[in-house]
Amino acid sequence: MSEASTSAVDAASPVAAERLRITEIFHSIQGEADAIGWRTVFVRLTGCPLRCVWCDTEYSFHGGQWHAIDAILAEVASHGARHVCVTGGEPLAQKRCLVLLQRLCDAGYEVSLETSGALDVAAVDPRVRKVMDLKAPDSGESARNLWSNLDHLLPHDQVKIVIASRADYEWARGVVAEHALEQRCMVLFSPVWGKVEPRELAEWIIADKLPVRFQLQLHKLLWNDARGK
Numbered sequence: 001m002s003e004a005s006t007s008a009v010d011a012a013s014p015v016a017a018e019r020l021r022i023t024e025i026f027h028s029i030q031g032e033a034d035a036i037g038w039r040t041v042f043v044r045l046t047g048c049p050l051r052c053v054w055c056d057t058e059y060s061f062h063g064g065q066w067h068a069i070d071a072i073l074a075e076v077a078s079h080g081a082r083h084v085c086v087t088g089g090e091p092l093a094q095k096r097c098l099v100l101l102q103r104l105c106d107a108g109y110e111v112s113l114e115t116s117g118a119l120d121v122a123a124v125d126p127r128v129r130k131v132m133d134l135k136a137p138d139s140g141e142s143a144r145n146l147w148s149n150l151d152h153l154l155p156h157d158q159v160k161i162v163i164a165s166r167a168d169y170e171w172a173r174g175v176v177a178e179h180a181l182e183q184r185c186m187v188l189f190s191p192v193w194g195k196v197e198p199r200e201l202a203e204w205i206i207a208d209k210l211p212v213r214f215q216l217q218l219h220k221l222l223w224n225d226a227r228g229k
Contacts, residue, residue, distance in 0.1 A: 020072065020096050021046040021064040023089065027079040031218035033131045033158050034186060035112055040083040041076045045097060048089040050116050052139040054164055054192045060089040069100055073107060087114040092121070101125050117159075118144040122152045130157040131188075134175060136168035138192075150179055157185040160215075164192040169204055182211035190215050 023044040030040040044057070046064030067075075076084055084104050091097045092115055104111045105127040112129040115121060118141070121130055132149060135141045139162065153159065159181055161172040172189060181187045189212045191201045202214050 018069045018096065018099065019066045020069065020094055020100060022067045022072065023060040023064045025072065025075050027081060029218065030083060030085060030112075032114075032190070032215060033112065033160070033188060034129070035083050035085070035110070036215070036218055038083045038110075039081045040085050041079045041081045042085045042087055043072060043076065043100070045086065045088045045091040045094055047093045048116070049093055050090060050118055050135075050141045050144055052116075052135065052141050052162075054139065054162065054195065056193070057087075057089065069096070069103060072100060073103060076104070076109070077107075082110055083112070084109045085112045085114060088116075090116045090119060092119040092124075098123055098125070101128050116141075116144070117149055118146055120146060121149050124152075126154060130154075132157065132159055134159055134161050134172075136161055136163060136171050138164035138168045138195075142171075150181075150184065153184045155185055158188055159185060160188040160190060162190050162192055163201060164195040166204075169196075169201065173208060173210060176210065176212060187212040188215050189213070190217065193217065 023046045025041065025043050027041050030036055030038045044060055046060055048061050086097065086101060091113060101111060101113060102125045105125050111127065112131055113124060114131045117133040117135060121132060124130060135145055163169050163172060176182065176187055189201060189205060191198050198216055205212060205214055
């Protein structure tokens with residue numbers, strides 16, 4: 001068999017079909033959303049089709065290494081944590097992410113998915129807690145919001161809006177009202193580190209009596225945005 005034929009067989013084999021490109025797997029404290037504070041294993045997938053101007057994980061856009069899903073599950077199990085967060089980049093950019101999410105749920109973990117809101121979430125296992133962004137204008141990617149995703153949110157999911165300015169806040173306030181987001185699931189407002197003072201955002205939320213949850217990124221307070229924390 002020629003080398004080209006061998007490569008074609010390998011690419012189509014079940015083993016090849018059960019791999020994902022991974023930037024890192026690490027054990028830390030969840031810094032966001034409703035699982036904040038829990039010891040969590042993070043599985044960071046490589047790649048993202050978006051380029052938000054305030055992104056703090058640009059290192060995950062390229063590179064990474066291929067890992068079999070069985071090997072990923074073994075690494076997760078080695079840390080002895082109940083919570084697992086699949087993140088990126090944009091994890092749904094790799095189609096086999098859906099397989100990983102299902103396998104993690106089947107193994108009994110509390111699983112969350114951090115996703116940009118730009119890719120279809122309809123096929124995500126309903127046991128997964130989706131933490132889905134809606135991109136505000138200052139991200140540079142608000143045109144990529146896939147609004148049909150709102151129809152696939154479940155009560156245990158969360159919508160996160162990252163806010164870099166007063167204009168972003170006003171946009172977010174309007175989106176919450178227009179789509180009655182708080183009736184679908186928890187809504188999180190988070191300030192961009194170094195762009196909006198946390199106290200300022202908190203006071204805006206209080207003044208407008210918004211039905212949203214203010215959040216800071218706990219991991220940045222603890223480890224100052226160190227990679228793998």
